[in-house]
Amino acid sequence: MLGLGKKDFTLFLAVAAITLLAPFILNPFPTGSGLAQFNAGYPDLMQRFVIYGIFAIGFNILFGLTGYLSFGHAAFLGLGSYSAVWMFKLLSMNVIPALILSVIVAGLFALVIGYISLRRSGIYFSILTLAFAQMAYALAYSVLTPLTNGETGLQLTLDDPRVLDGGGRPTSLPVTELFGMEMRDTASLGLGAWDFTFGVGFYFCAVVMLISFYLAIRIFRSPFGMMLRAVKSNQQRMNYTGLNTRPYTLAAFVISGMYAGLAGGLLACMDPLAGAERMQWTASGEVVLMTILGGAGTLIGPILGAGMIKYFENIFSKINDAVLHQWFAALPDGLEDFLVTIIHPFIGKGWHLTLGLMFMAVVIFLPGGLVEGGQRVGRLFRRRDRKAGGAEAQAAEQRRTPAE
Amino acid sequence: MDAIILQILNGLDKGSAYALIALGLTLIFGTLGVVNFAHGALFMIGAFCAVTLNALLGMSHQVEDPTRTDFLGNPLQVDVPYVQDIFGEALGASIIDWAVPLSILLAIPVMLLIGLVMERGLIRHFYKRPHADQILVTFGLAIVLQEIIKAIYGANPIPTPAPDAFRGSVDFGQWLGFQAGSIIYPVWRLVYFFFSALIIAGVFAFLQFTTFGMVVRAGMADRETVGLLGIDIDRRFTLMFGIAAAVAGLAGVMYTPILSPNYHMGMDFLVLSFVVVVVGGMGSLPGAVLAGFLLGILQSFASMNAVKSLLPGIDQIIIYLVAIAILLLRPRGLMGRKGVMEE
Amino acid sequence: MGILEVKGVNKRFGGLQALGDVNLSVAEHTVHAIIGPNGAGKSTLLNVLVGKLIPDSGSVMFDGKSVLGRKPHEINQMGISRVFQTPEIFADLTVLENVMIPCFARRDGAFRMHAFESVAREGDILGQAETMLADVNMLDKAHAHAGSLSRGDKRRLEMAMCLVQEPKLLLLDEPTAGMARADTNNTIDLLKEIKDKRPITMCIIEHDMHVVFSLAERITVLAQGTPLIEDTPDNIKGHPKVREAYLGEAQV
Numbered sequence: 001m002l003g004l005g006k007k008d009f010t011l012f013l014a015v016a017a018i019t020l021l022a023p024f025i026l027n028p029f030p031t032g033s034g035l036a037q038f039n040a041g042y043p044d045l046m047q048r049f050v051i052y053g054i055f056a057i058g059f060n061i062l063f064g065l066t067g068y069l070s071f072g073h074a075a076f077l078g079l080g081s082y083s084a085v086w087m088f089k090l091l092s093m094n095v096i097p098a099l100i101l102s103v104i105v106a107g108l109f110a111l112v113i114g115y116i117s118l119r120r121s122g123i124y125f126s127i128l129t130l131a132f133a134q135m136a137y138a139l140a141y142s143v144l145t146p147l148t149n150g151e152t153g154l155q156l157t158l159d160d161p162r163v164l165d166g167g168g169r170p171t172s173l174p175v176t177e178l179f180g181m182e183m184r185d186t187a188s189l190g191l192g193a194w195d196f197t198f199g200v201g202f203y204f205c206a207v208v209m210l211i212s213f214y215l216a217i218r219i220f221r222s223p224f225g226m227m228l229r230a231v232k233s234n235q236q237r238m239n240y241t242g243l244n245t246r247p248y249t250l251a252a253f254v255i256s257g258m259y260a261g262l263a264g265g266l267l268a269c270m271d272p273l274a275g276a277e278r279m280q281w282t283a284s285g286e287v288v289l290m291t292i293l294g295g296a297g298t299l300i301g302p303i304l305g306a307g308m309i310k311y312f313e314n315i316f317s318k319i320n321d322a323v324l325h326q327w328f329a330a331l332p333d334g335l336e337d338f339l340v341t342i343i344h345p346f347i348g349k350g351w352h353l354t355l356g357l358m359f360m361a362v363v364i365f366l367p368g369g370l371v372e373g374g375q376r377v378g379r380l381f382r383r384r385d386r387k388a389g390g391a392e393a394q395a396a397e398q399r400r401t402p403a404e
Numbered sequence: 405m406d407a408i409i410l411q412i413l414n415g416l417d418k419g420s421a422y423a424l425i426a427l428g429l430t431l432i433f434g435t436l437g438v439v440n441f442a443h444g445a446l447f448m449i450g451a452f453c454a455v456t457l458n459a460l461l462g463m464s465h466q467v468e469d470p471t472r473t474d475f476l477g478n479p480l481q482v483d484v485p486y487v488q489d490i491f492g493e494a495l496g497a498s499i500i501d502w503a504v505p506l507s508i509l510l511a512i513p514v515m516l517l518i519g520l521v522m523e524r525g526l527i528r529h530f531y532k533r534p535h536a537d538q539i540l541v542t543f544g545l546a547i548v549l550q551e552i553i554k555a556i557y558g559a560n561p562i563p564t565p566a567p568d569a570f571r572g573s574v575d576f577g578q579w580l581g582f583q584a585g586s587i588i589y590p591v592w593r594l595v596y597f598f599f600s601a602l603i604i605a606g607v608f609a610f611l612q613f614t615t616f617g618m619v620v621r622a623g624m625a626d627r628e629t630v631g632l633l634g635i636d637i638d639r640r641f642t643l644m645f646g647i648a649a650a651v652a653g654l655a656g657v658m659y660t661p662i663l664s665p666n667y668h669m670g671m672d673f674l675v676l677s678f679v680v681v682v683v684g685g686m687g688s689l690p691g692a693v694l695a696g697f698l699l700g701i702l703q704s705f706a707s708m709n710a711v712k713s714l715l716p717g718i719d720q721i722i723i724y725l726v727a728i729a730i731l732l733l734r735p736r737g738l739m740g741r742k743g744v745m746e747e
Numbered sequence: 748m749g750i751l752e753v754k755g756v757n758k759r760f761g762g763l764q765a766l767g768d769v770n771l772s773v774a775e776h777t778v779h780a781i782i783g784p785n786g787a788g789k790s791t792l793l794n795v796l797v798g799k800l801i802p803d804s805g806s807v808m809f810d811g812k813s814v815l816g817r818k819p820h821e822i823n824q825m826g827i828s829r830v831f832q833t834p835e836i837f838a839d840l841t842v843l844e845n846v847m848i849p850c851f852a853r854r855d856g857a858f859r860m861h862a863f864e865s866v867a868r869e870g871d872i873l874g875q876a877e878t879m880l881a882d883v884n885m886l887d888k889a890h891a892h893a894g895s896l897s898r899g900d901k902r903r904l905e906m907a908m909c910l911v912q913e914p915k916l917l918l919l920d921e922p923t924a925g926m927a928r929a930d931t932n933n934t935i936d937l938l939k940e941i942k943d944k945r946p947i948t949m950c951i952i953e954h955d956m957h958v959v960f961s962l963a964e965r966i967t968v969l970a971q972g973t974p975l976i977e978d979t980p981d982n983i984k985g986h987p988k989v990r991e992a993y994l995g996e997a998q999v
Contacts, residue, residue, distance in 0.1 A: 005867055069536045120731055123439050123535050127678050128731055134675055135724040143717025215863075223851050223869065224862040226840070230848050233837040240797070240835070241849045241908065242823035244857040251860060281675060285543060292540060345555040353555060356547030363541040364529070 008217050011300065015213060019206045022046050023196050030193030034326075037318060040311050043186055043199025044270075049307045050202070050209040051266045056290040056302030057209075057216045058259020062252050063288070064297035065225060067232035069126045071284050072113070072133030076106040076257040078140060078279030080264025082147070085154045085274045092164035093174045095183065095204070095269040099262060106261020107254055114253035118246060121235075133284055140276040153275030176269050178204060183269060201270050208266060212259060213303065219255070220299055228252050229297075260287075289355070293362050295369030304370050309355070316351040406577055406586040411704045413576065417593040417662055419700020420600035421447075424655035425677040426684060426692035427607060428648035434624040434687045435641040438527055439535055441542035444674025445549035446515065446649045450656025451665035452553055453514055454507035455562050461487050461500045502567045504660055511653045519649025523642045546671065554667040566592040566661035592661045599658050603651060604693055610647075611689070620644055624687065679727040685740020695738055699723050750775045750948055751796070751916060756805030758791055758972075765791040766802065767972045773916070773965075778942060778949045780959045783969035789952045792969070793920055796950075797829055798822045810915060820857050826915035832924045834901040836908065838894030842885060845893050845904055846876040849912045879911040882944070883937070899930050903937060910941060919951045923958050935961050960984070 004012060018025060027041030040046065059073055080102035087098035117128040140148040148154055156173050165174065176183045183201040190196075219225050227248050230238055238245050268274055277283070286309070294305025321340055324347070328336040346354045366373050425447055432440045464483040472480040488496030499506070526545065530538045565571070570591045577586035611617035622629075623637045656665075663669065680699055684691030705711060707719035730737060749772035758766040766788045773779045783789050794800040795807060798819045807814045814822050823829075828849075837845050850872045855861065880886045883903050888896065893904060902922065909917055922938070923931040935958055941947065942962070953959050959966060959980070966983045968975040975988050983989055 003863075003865060005865075067536070069539065071539075116728065116732060120735060123539065124682070124731060124735065126536075126539060127682055128728060130675060131679060131724040131727045135721045138720035138724075139717060142720055218863045218865070221865050221867065222862050223855075223864060223866055223872075224860060226844060226848065226866055227851070229840060230837050230844075233839040234835060237835040237837060237908075238848075239819040240823055240829045240831075242820050242852040242857060242912070243848070244818075244820045247858040251862075255862075282671075285547075288540065288543075345552075349559075350551065350555050352547060353551035356544050356551055359544035360526075360541055360548065363537060363544060364526075367533075367537065 002214070004214075004217055005221065008221065008299070012210075012214060012217060015300065015303065016210050019050065019210060020203075022049070022206070023198050023202070027194060027196055031195045032193070037323070038315060040314065042197050043202040045310070045314050046202045047199070047205050047266075047270050048310045050205045051263050051270070052287070052290060052306040052310055053303045054209050054212045054266065055260055055263035055287050056294070056306040057212055058256040058263070059287045060256075060291050060296060060298075060302040061216060061219060061228075061259070062256035063291055064302070065220070065228035065232060066249050066252050068118070068121065068249060068253070069288070070117075070129040070253070070256075071126045071281060071288070072129035072131075072136075073256065073260050073287055074279050074281065074283035075113070075133040075136040076110055076260035077264035077267070077283065077287075078136065078274065078276065079106045079109055080261035080266075081268040081274035081278055082140070082154055082264075083261070084265040084268035085156070085272055088156060088162075088176065088268070088272050089154075089160040090163065092162060093176050094164070095176050095178050095265075098176075098269060099208075099265045102261045102265025102268075103258045104261075106264065107258040110254045110257025110261075111250070114250050114257065118249050118253060130281055130284070133279060133281055137276055137279040137281070140279055148274070148276060150276070153273055156272050176272055205266050205270070208262070209303075212262065213299075217299055224248070224251070289359050291369075292367075293359070293369055295371030298369070298371040301369050301371045308370070312354070312358075313351055316347050316354055317349070319347040321348075406580075406582040407708070409576070409580070410587045410589075411708060412701050413587065413589050413593075415701030415704030416597045416697070417659075417700070418703065419697035420597050421655050421659055421673060421696075422677055422680045422700050423693045423696025424600055424603060425652055425673055426680040426696045427604060427689060428652045429677055429681050430684070430687060430689050430692040431607075431644055431648040431651075433681070434689070435620060435644045436523075436527065436531065438530060438538050439542070440527070441539055441674065442522070442546040442549060443542075443648075443652055444670035444672070444677065445546045446518065446652040446670070447656040447659075447673055448550060448553065448665065448667065448670030449518065450511050450515060450653030451564075451660050451669065452557060452656075453511040453653065454504050454564050454657045454660040455557065455665055457507040457510050458503040458564050461485065461503050461506075463487075504564060504566055504657065507657045508654060511657045512650055515650040515653030516646040518653075519646035520642060522649070523645040527645065528642075546674070550667045550670060557667065559667060561664035561666040563664045564660040566595075570595055570661075596658050596662065600655065603654060607647070607651065608689070616640060616643075676723060679723050681737075682727055683730045683737055685737025688737065688739040691737055691739030699726065702726065749773045750810055751950065752806075752808040753792075753796075754806045754808075756792075756795060756802045756807065758788075758795065758800065758802045765972050766795070769805070769969075769972070769974055771967055771974060771977075773948060773950055775915075775948050776946045777964045778951065778962050779965045779967065780951045780953055780963035781967045781969055782953060782956070782959055786971075787969040788972035789969055790920070791972070793918065793952055796822075796918060797827065823852070823912075823914075824857060828909035828912050828914035828917050830902075830905055830909055830917065830919045830922055832921045834898070834905040836893050836901055836904050838892075840893055841890050842880065842893050842896070842904060843873075843876055843889040846879050846907055846911055847872050849908050850875045853912050875911060879907050882910075883907045898926075899933060902930075902934060906937060906941065910945075910947075913945075915948060917947060917949045919949060919953075921953055921955075922951065923953070923955055931955065931958060934958075938962055 002009065002012070023041045023046065025041070026046065027039045029035040029039050040049075055073075055077060059070070063069055083102045083105040084098035087101045091097055113129070113132045117125055117132065120128060142150060158173065162174070178200075181200050183204065185200040187198045188195060189198070227238075227243065231245050231248055235245050264278065267278070290305035290309050291302050292305070293308060294303065295301030321344060324340045324343055325336065328339050331339070344350070362369060368375075425443060428446070429440060429443050432438055432443070462485055464485040466481045467484045468479045469482045470479055472482075474480050485496060485500060487499050490496065491499060522545070526541065530541055573588045573590045574594065575584060575587070576589050578584045580587070611621055619637060620640055623641065676699070680695045681692055683699060684693070684695030703719060703723055706722040711718060751771070751773040753769055753771040756766055756769040757764075769788075769792060771781075781789055781792065791800065795802050796814065798814060798817050798821070801815060809822075809825055809827060812825065814825065814827075817825075837848065847866070847869075854872065877886060877889065880889055883906065885900065885903060885907065888900065893901070896904060923934050926934065938949070939962065942949065951959065951962065963980055965977065966980055967977040968983065968989050976983070976986060978986070
């Protein structure tokens with residue numbers, strides 16, 4: 001189906017169903033109940049899930065397949081955002097031209113940066129990409145202020161020409177739209193105690209994400225994808241098999257840069273604002289983290305990782321001491337205070353601490369990420385069911401043993 | 405001429421910090437083969453050792469001063485640091501004044517301990533893992549360390565002054581026979597430079613003249629052979645990690661009067677220090693030191709107004725440009741050995 | 748004219764003359780061995796042939812075209828495949844994928860952006876790869892992880908990866924180095940089988956005389972970077988110059 005194998009098609013359908021039904025699935029707790037704070041089914045957050053999902057899917061094409069660890073992909077995210085906002089300022093509030101420019105600009109920069117960085121491999125490649133991204137950040141932050149509006153960030157103004165929208169001087173800032181559908185529009189549905197919100201913006205991002213995911217599956221299953229895995233496995237053998245590794249890695253780099261540009265463009269479509277901090281190396285680190293957490297080199301991993309991190313970021317940052325006290329109210333006072341004190345550093349503003357610990361735990365104990373974790377658990381159950389794990393489990397086991 | 409000297413001097417303090425961090429990074433990479441993204445965090449923790457000691461020494465209690473009254477005529481409550489209770493007023497005050505240099509005494513054991521724990525507890529398990537995994541786990545550790553510091557000390561920079569005797573500036577211009585006031589240089593930066601030079605000299609002397617250092621150097625050159633000789637290099641390498649951590653920590657302690665410590669200063673310095681290591685040549689200690697000073701000075705030149713008006717923003721990106729050029733034209737860096745990490 | 752013609756090749760490393768005026772001609776459809784003591788320049792010569800080293804002077808013509816200055820992947824595309832001392836395979840891929848990759852390289856050249864075609868639909872390539880695996884008796888392991896194979900099977904797989912390209916010249920760099928006697932014999936049998944099944948030119952660089960004399964039709968002896976002698980195995984066996992080079996017995 002759609003040029004996918006049966007398994008891949010099922011996976012795609014599952015992801016599509018979960019994504020499109022996310023406003024329901026992510027809102028399991030009735031509005032107003034104590035657990036409602038764990039709901040994630042509002043458009044603003046769900047948009048971030050899918051946008052960062054796109055970012056991570058693209059990053060995985062580079063890192064997961066070729067093994068080249070880029071520490072500078074946030075640069076492309078930022079470029080995408082700047083390009084999109086410029087398109088909103090100059091041309092029209094329609095998101096399509098904005099996204100097209102985001103992808104093109106990010107792709108062109110990826111071509112140049114990739115061409116240079118890929119002349120080195122291993123840690124040198126990581127440092128080169130890091131240097132490029134930091135340079136882009138420094139340029140955007142101060143030097144290129146006319147283009148980026150420096151510290152404040154690039155924003156819409158009332159004087160923007162917006163050639164296609166007829167210009168004029170609107171009385172309020174226009175909003176991003178897709179042929180008349182405003183991105184910020186939402187519809188609500190109340191079902192008993194539950195309230196569900198459906199955002200135009202979220203569904204637009206979701207569709208873009210599904211297309212991106214579909215393309216990624218095609219790439220993974222293509223001869224090109226196989227070549228990329230071969231690059232990761234043994235470059236020497238690639239060369240002596242008559243294959244030029246450079247254009248393969250460069251193509252992967254550019255594709256992943258374009259995915260990042262697309263994600264950056266979408267961020268701007270949802271909120272037409274672009275700031276330099278989006279390019280900082282911590283942002284590059286975040287996408288690495290998402291990919292690793294989910295499982296580098298797997299299809300579904302990056303989406304899982306992006307969703308997890310963005311979800312926990314949201315939830316953990318929202319929990320504060322008051323909430324904790326509420327939770328532990330049933331416990332004796334001393335114990336309650338003790339628990340709150342212990343947990344306090346990990347929540348609210350301390351979310352990054354939790355993130356860092358989670359990250360270390362994954363790298364140390366679960367290098368294959370959540371996907372591998374799931375497989376391990378699955379194998380455990382299967383082994384219990386049938387004593388001999390069978391050929392499949394054995395094959396999976398072999399896949400896990402690192403290459404010599 | 406005086407402008408050039410001024411810029412060179414201005415580059416020295418940053419250059420010293422780069423050199424010290426890069427030295428540690430290189431030691432760790434050379435001995436353990438690990439790329440340590442948490443090294444900047446060690447620099448930062450060093451700086452917070454100074455903050456901590458400063459705060460500890462400043463701890464005080466209120467005493468009624470009968471000789472003075474507030475505007476209502478009540479006796480005035482004044483803060484008296486405990487240190488002054490113990491050591492007397494004058495000595496106590498100078499101890500507080502000298503908090504930053506004194507922090508060295510605190511930082512050395514603390515950093516050694518942190519370094520050893522890090523190596524034994526974490527890094528050790530990553531020797532055989534790919535470089536990407538090492539980068540990732542130390543990156544995670546860096547986040548954790550900086551967030552812990554943030555949780556304890558807050559997100560704002562904490563000013564930590566130098567001793568009174570070293571505040572203010574010297575007029576270098578006059579010494580060198582230029583016009584008075586042409587080269588004004590803060591005293592503490594000079595102290596920092598000499599301190600760094602001392603540490604660098606100390607590390608090199610240690611590697612050069614002790615048996616321990618000899619084994620480490622041999623191990624850096626050819627780990628396997630040294631291992632075959634039946635020498636337990638792993639234990640020595642662990643200690644080297646501690647020393648590298650201490651070097652970074654001391655660099656941080658003494659840097660506090662120049663830059664008020666904040667939780668993300670480690671990351672800021674780390675990225676640049678990596679560039680320094682690459683420019684100097686991965687695995688080359690003299691290269692790391694040389695490149696540290698060179699890049700510090702280069703950055704200082706790039707921030708001259710004359711240069712900036714010619715190439716706006718060059719001060720922000722010069723170091724990265726140099727790194728990119730070096731990696732492409734001479735991948736082994738200024739003083740790196742051929743073949744180390746080249747593809 | 749042989750398919751591979753090396754003329755007057757010199758290569759110095761600093762003060763060391765690694766190759767001095769090397770001339771070599773490998774005739775089509777023969778097995779030609781290059782032997783010599785350690786440091787004779789065998790590896791240097793091989794690296795020149797595959798484009799890893801550029802000689803200071805001389806020419807290397809393959810099939811009428813110069814290989815000098817070309818990158819390894821270009822030289823492979825000219826029709827030279829190489830087997831390494833320790834098998835170089837794609838350890839993270841399956842055995843079948845390992846063999847498919849050279850098939851793609853042969854059909855599509857050094858690079859092709861076939862990103863939206865599906866591997867599963869490449870019937871021809873799959874067929875070629877499976878036939879090749881059947882040829883080397885590895886079809887049952889097609890879906891195993893290449894990294895999990897035994898050393899002998901890895902060697903077999905690497906040969907299959909080279910042969911499926913139908914190279915005009917197969918270079919073998921000490922294919923039995925470090926192998927136990929039994930494995931060595933298996934490798935010899937495999938190579939003999941390959942030779943019998945298809946017309947192929949092989950150039951073997953080897954240390955082990957047993958291997959050389961079981962396979963080679965022509966032998967070149969290299970000593971101190973210069974070819975001493977080139978002849979048939981029988982004539983080489985008792986040749987005093989060879990014994991001198993190997994054992995330093997000048998007065999035998």
